[in-house]
Amino acid sequence: MSEYFDSLTLTDTPELKLAPFPDLEKNDWGYQDYEQFKGLYAYYSDEYERVTQVKEATVxxxxxxxxxxxxxxLLCLSLAVRFTKVTGEVILEKRK
Structure with a gap:
């Protein structure tokens, strides 16, 4: 388990991999918690896909x-060309 936590970084998004959910009936113990967990897992999966798409789009x-x-x-080259142009114009004006 500590290897998993050591492998996490701030730039990586951890993927949640779970076994298939068993089916519970409404009168089973912990049914509400189980349904809430399934909903949160679905939300996490959707958000994981969205984050992955955004990461791929921003590369x-x-x-x-x-x-x-x-x-x-390129900036230095453009400034040098501009400086040369202005200097040349000043020299031409002085000759006239």
Whole structure:
């Protein structure tokens, strides 16, 4: 059991795996708790699927990762081109 808890991290969502639910009758002891647990398990399963879909949708594509790394270089390049353009215009104005 401690291996399970050691394997949990803050970034992973634990998946609940249970054996199939037995059928209980309404007069059985603990029927209400059992039904409540089944409802909570269904809610957890739905939320687990939603969280998994959101995680998969928010993963960066290789193109986004490349842009992330190259964006500082692109910014420097655009500033250098702008600086060169302005400097060239000033030099041309002084010659006239």
């Amino acid at each position: 960066k594509s290789p193109f986004e990762v490349a842009l992330w790394y190259f964006s500082p270089f």
